[in-house]
Amino acid sequence: xxxxxxxxxxxxxxxxxxxxxxxxxxxxxxxxxxxxxxxxxxxxxxxxxxxxxxxxxxxxxxxxxxxxxxxxxxxxxxxxxxxxxxxxxxxxxxxxxxxxxxxxxxxxxxxxxxxxxxxxxxxxxxxxxxxxxxxxxxxxxxxxxxxxxxxxxxxxxxxxxxxxxxxxxxxxxxxxxxxxxxxxxxxxxxxxxxxxxxxxxxxxxxxxxxxxxxxxxxxxxxxxxxxxxxxxxxxxxxxxxxxxxxxxxxxxxxxxxxxxxxxxxxxxxxxxxxxxxxxxxxxxxxxxxxxxxxxxxxxxxxxxxxxxxxxxxxxxxxxxxxxxxxxxxxxxxxxxxxxxxxxxxxxxxxxxxxxxxxxxxxxxxxxxxxxxxxxxxxxxxxxxxxxxxxx
Numbered sequence: 277x278x279x280x281x282x283x284x285x286x287x288x289x290x291x292x293x294x295x296x297x298x299x300x301x302x303x304x305x306x307x308x309x310x311x312x313x314x315x316x317x318x319x320x321x322x323x324x325x326x327x328x329x330x331x332x333x334x335x336x337x338x339x340x341x342x343x344x345x346x347x348x349x350x351x352x353x354x355x356x357x358x359x360x361x362x363x364x365x366x367x368x369x370x371x372x373x374x375x376x377x378x379x380x381x382x383x384x385x386x387x388x389x390x391x392x393x394x395x396x397x398x399x400x401x402x403x404x405x406x407x408x409x410x411x412x413x414x415x416x417x418x419x420x421x422x423x424x425x426x427x428x429x430x431x432x433x434x435x436x437x438x439x440x441x442x443x444x445x446x447x448x449x450x451x452x453x454x455x456x457x458x459x460x461x462x463x464x465x466x467x468x469x470x471x472x473x474x475x476x477x478x479x480x481x482x483x484x485x486x487x488x489x490x491x492x493x494x495x496x497x498x499x500x501x502x503x504x505x506x507x508x509x510x511x512x513x514x515x516x517x518x519x520x521x522x523x524x525x526x527x528x529x530x531x532x533x534x535x536x537x538x539x540x541x542x543x544x545x546x547x548x549x550x551x552x553x554x555x556x557x558x559x560x561x562x563x564x565x566x567x568x569x570x571x572x573x574x575x576x577x578x579x580x581x582x583x584x585x586x587x588x589x590x591x592x593x594x595x596x597x598x599x600x601x602x603x604x605x606x607x608x609x610x611x612x613x614x615x616x617x618x619x620x621x622x623x624x625x626x627x628x629x630x631x632x633x634x635x636x637x638x639x640x641x642x643x644x645x646x647x648x649x650x651x652x653x654x655x656x657x658x659x660x661x662x663x664x665x666x667x
Contacts, residue, residue, distance in 0.1 A: 329523050329564070331548060334372035336660065341367075341374060345660040349652070350377050359648050362621070363388060364547040364637035367657060368555060369630065376547070380639075387528060387544040388637045391618025394529075395495045396577075397518070397553065398539035399444065399597035401510055402498060403561075403573030404517045410505045414441035414596075421501040422476065429477035434484060440501075442484040443494040444596040445581045449484040450475070452493040461492055461540075468533045472500035488582050488594065492540035495597060499537040510537035521568045522556060524549045541618065547635050554624040554633035557614065578614035578626065601650070604629060604658050621646045625653055630661050 336343040346367070352358040353365070363382040367375035378384060390397075405411040418438045419428075428435070434449055442448045452475065454461035464474050475493040499510040506513060511529045519527060527549070530542025545553075556562070557578065561569030573596075580593035580600045590602035591612070601613040604627075611629040616622075621638030634657055640646040 331368075331551075332372045333376075334370075334374055336367075336369075336374045339369040339372060339374045340662045341369060342660045342662060345656070346375055349656045349660075350375075353377070353379055359621070359636075359638065359640075359645075359652060361640055361645065362636065362638045362649075364635065366547045366551050366635040368551050368633040371555065371631075373548075373551075378547075382637070384548065385546060387526060387546055388550075389618070389620070389622065390541070390543045390545060390550065390616075391620055391622050392492065392541045393550070393616040393618040393622045393624055394539060394541045394543040395492075395597040396616035396624070397514065397543060398495050398498055398510060399577050400518055400553075400556075400569050400573075401502065401513055401539075402440070402444065402596070403569050403577065405502060405505065405513075406573065407570045408517075411440065411501070414439065414444065416440050418443065418497070418501070419476075421504050422472065425473065425476065428473075430479040432480060434480045434482070435476075438484040443498065445485075445594060446488050446491050446494065447485050447582065448489070448491055448494050449480050449482040449486065450489075450491065450494065451479045451481045452491045453489070454492055464493060464496065469536075470534075471496055471532060471536050488584065495540040496536075496538060499539045503536070509535050510539045511535075518568065521563055521566050522549075522552045524552060547637055550624055550637075551633050551635045554616075554626050554635065557626045558628065558631065558633055578612070580612065601625075602654075604654070604661075604663075606658070607661075607663055619646060621649055623649050623653070627658075630658070632661075 336346050349358070350365070353360075353362055362379050364379070365375065365377045366373065376384070382388070402411065406413055416439065417436070418440060419436060438448055438450070452460045460478060464471055467474055475497050478493070502513050503509045508516075509531065511531065514529075524545065526546065528544040530538040532538075556568060557574050560571040561567055561574040562571070577596040577598050578600070579595055580591070581596060582594040583591070584593045585591045590605070591600075592602060593600040595614065598614050599617050601615055603609045603611050603613065607629055614626045616624040621636060621640035623634070623636040625632075625634040627634070634653055636649040636653075638646075638649070640648070
């Protein structure tokens with residue numbers, strides 16, 4: 277039975293032109309950049325180092341999954357019968373890797389573009405900044421982060437009213453889209469500097485907090501907000517307060533000439549490190565003995581802040597730069613699935629009901645192919661879970 281999981285397909289998502297980490301020539305250069313450390317600034321509290329950690333590995337059978345069903349899925353992918361452009365599939369259950377497969381010449385230690393999965397990492401940084409007192413909260417007005425920016429174009433009461441929460445829920449009311457050649461996103465991406473001013477100058481098309489409009493520019497803006505409050509753009513801030521606690525060493529994150537990190541879609545990681553981030557959220561923001569992301573922030577981020585459900589279809593919606601998917605229709609039916617989604621078929625699924633994280637990496641060429649992992653997740657991977665018998 278094919279599940280009818282309806283989600284708003286985003287055909288084009290935020291990325292800098294020419295920055296696809298799937299290029300074999302491009303990756304060695306990025307790896308060399310990524311391993312360079314970022315030195316901490318004075319006066320900042322740095323989380324204490326965590327002990328080296330690596331993934332425990334188990335078997336599907338031991339962790340309550342059907343190995344035959346998973347093996348059949350992998351075989352279909354290898355034969356090109358399903359998701360023919362998939363690069364990686366990783367399943368974590370009860371904190372242990374139970375399935376890790378790479379396809380089409382991909383390798384475990386190779387960094388992969390995350391595309392708009394990056395947005396969920398940016399969400400984590402916002403939650404951390406609020407907990408540290410650097411951001412006042414989701415009701416704070418966005419223009420309060422830019423007191424020195426003069427002559428903002430198209431200024432009106434609607435623009436003055438945009439809150440951080442409106443950025444997080446894609447309801448800014450700003451005229452910003454990513455539809456094809458010459459789109460605002462492409463214009464921004466082609467600018468070597470001034471991403472924050474470009475976004476803030478855009479006209480308004482409606483009042484903030486009312487209408488959902490997928491908007492990578494709103495997410496890209498948050499790096500400048502971090503810079504103005506902490507002295508660090510998103511990459512440096514993440515190095516200290518997210519990547520370091522998780523033990524993520526190798527990464528690449530695009531930036532413009534001002535060091536403004538592309539928080540809308542410029543991050544690249546290995547599949548195992550992407551799964552670390554998923555496990556962090558599965559564990560309510562906790563990593564070992566450290567609360568990396570506030571538990572309340574994780575809960576709010578994975579809650580349906582914007583209901584996008586179409587009548588007659590399973591529930592779907594949006595949290596704080598996370599997508600919200602329907603519960604497992606064969607399970608208890610109570611817990612939503614949170615997932616980060618990126619162009620070309622990048623996904624991190626967080627499944628509290630089954631204590632599970634699932635990562636897909638790929639290079640899909642069409643919107644339909646890019647969305648295929650959602651169907652595979654619901655119909656094949658969740659189907660391999662040995663669920664308790666329904667009463």
